[in-house]
Amino acid sequence: MNLKEAFQAQNKIGELMEYITCYLSDEDNVMTVTEKHLRSKALAGQPDDTVDVSCKGEEGFAVERLITIWQELMEEKERLGQAIGKAKAGMRFNLDAAVEGNKSRRAFLSMLQDLANCKSSHELQKGEGCGYVFNNDGNQTAYRYDIDRIMTIDYDRNKVRAIVKELNRTADEVSIKIDEALLQTPVDYTPKFDLAGESRFILEEMMER
Template sequence: MNLKEAFQTQNKINELLSYITRYLSNNDNVMTITEKHLRSKALKGQKDETVDVSERSEEGFAVEALLKVWQELMEEKEKLSCAIGKAKAGMGFNLDATVDANKSRRSMLQALQGLANLKSSHELQKGEGQGYVFNNDGNQTSYYYDIDRIMTIDYDRNKVRAMVKDFNRKADEASLKIDEALLATKVDYTPRFDLAGENQFIVEELLEK
């Protein structure tokens, strides 16, 4: 398989491991809860009754069998991770560093685009100001006045626009390089299980083996 398929398989295994962990972390799925209705103690001649009041998930997996499946999936995850590591080591560039840098570049592009579109402006706020003066009788009175709110950008917008263009070019080049590498890089790994489909059904199939 290629590196892209390997990452997809790795993600699916992680999903299944988390699915099993969540199932086993729910006490209702790992305990049988019964209630004994002791009617005979309250009234002679009445029959006692034992009622199962367990609230298991609909899957109803056996705990020990599920633990075994988790261990098998974990072994596969470790094998696949090692194979991915070897494949990445043979690449002509550091894939992880390139992906991380491109995420940062894409994130910064959003902020830069906002700066590139921002303009200096002003807004006349009529009657928004309030002041106080003394009138001829010596009484304090208020009066209202207009406020001209001036907003000025503190940077060279042309330089920011140039950065946007440069970042877009570098991000696109890196994305293309990453995509090509994911498809071209081979990973020495053969899946042991068929991991296609919903998590519940995959686990059910693994339990039947």
């Protein structure tokens, strides 16, 4: 398989392990609850009864078998991780650094694009100002006045746009390089399990092995 398929398999194994953890974390799935109706103690001659009132999930997975499957998946995850590590070590560039670098570029570009689109403006706020003067009688009197709110950008938008263009070009080039590496880099790994389909159905098949 190639590196892209290996990462997909890695994600699926992690998803299955999380599914098992959530299932076993639900007390209803790991306990059988019975109620004993002690009628004979209340009224002689009345039959006692035992009722199963468990609320297990519809999957009905056997707990111990599920724990074993989690351990098998953990081993598989480690084996796959080692195979991915060897594949990445043989690449001509650092894949992890390239991916993280592009995440940073894309995040910064989102902010820069907002700066590039920002414009200076002004807003006339009628009657928003308030001042005080003394009238002819010597009394303090309030008066209202307009405020012209002026907002001016503190940078050269053309320079920001140029940076946006350059960062986009670099990010696109790195993305292409990453995509090619994911498709062309072989990983020496053969899945032990069939990982196609929904987690529940995959686990049901594994339970039957």
